[in-house]
Amino acid sequence: MAKSASNPDGQRQQRWALLGGTFDPVHIGHLRIAIQLRAMGFERVLLIPNRIPPHRPQPQADGEQRLAMLQAACATLDGIEPSSIELVRDDLSYSAVTVATLRDLYPQVAFTWVMGQDAWQGFEHWYMPQALLEQANLLVISRPGVRSVSHWQEQQLETRECGSAELLAHEAGRICLHHMPELDISASDLRRALKRGDNVTFLTPDAVLEYISQNQLYR
Numbered sequence: 001m002a003k004s005a006s007n008p009d010g011q012r013q014q015r016w017a018l019l020g021g022t023f024d025p026v027h028i029g030h031l032r033i034a035i036q037l038r039a040m041g042f043e044r045v046l047l048i049p050n051r052i053p054p055h056r057p058q059p060q061a062d063g064e065q066r067l068a069m070l071q072a073a074c075a076t077l078d079g080i081e082p083s084s085i086e087l088v089r090d091d092l093s094y095s096a097v098t099v100a101t102l103r104d105l106y107p108q109v110a111f112t113w114v115m116g117q118d119a120w121q122g123f124e125h126w127y128m129p130q131a132l133l134e135q136a137n138l139l140v141i142s143r144p145g146v147r148s149v150s151h152w153q154e155q156q157l158e159t160r161e162c163g164s165a166e167l168l169a170h171e172a173g174r175i176c177l178h179h180m181p182e183l184d185i186s187a188s189d190l191r192r193a194l195k196r197g198d199n200v201t202f203l204t205p206d207a208v209l210e211y212i213s214q215n216q217l218y219r
Contacts, residue, residue: 024059040164050093072207
């Protein structure tokens with residue numbers, strides 16, 4: 001993505017959502033979240049594949065392959081696109097570093113980092129969590145049965161249910177819990193199904209399945 005011109009009045013006029021993960025492979029659950037984020041009012045949604053995820057096992061497909069699958073999946077989706085910003089960095093894929101880099105590249109954009117509620121439970125152990133909050137909002141997508149928060153979260157942060165209007169009205173520091181309809185699918189389930197040779201139609205776009213087949217992934 002090309003670097004944008006500086007905004008002379010210092011105001012961040014656009015609102016983008018950031019969804020990180022291994023995307024190993026991308027599946028329809030990821031894409032449905034991205035589509036819903038666009039419907040909430042975000043002008044753009046970036047899907048950011050990790051190069052070296054700090055909190056989960058290393059992906060099976062390499063970065064180039066996962067980016068190619070994301071490009072195929074997003075080809076017909078308006079305002080939804082993959083970003084290679086973490087793949088081109090040799091270090092661990094820290095969200096705080098990613099957001100800081102994006103803020104330098106796009107000074108007219110305010111960012112909201114999107115995570116599942118399971119990831120939110122361990123947020124205090126992320127790299128520089130407070131720095132991330134100073135640079136972006138957080139949108140926590142609720143998961144059935146996941147409700148508890150840690151003592152650190154209770155003492156330091158206020159997490160509450162709110163609509164997209166609050167996230168779109170503030171540049172950083174807001175933490176919102178949001179309910180989204182969930183699809184019962186995970187990348188690990190999809191990889192196991194592909195290895196077994198199961199029919200995975202509609203679990204990921206046909207273009208992604210074609211890429212997986214051509215490159216003999218997840219066998």
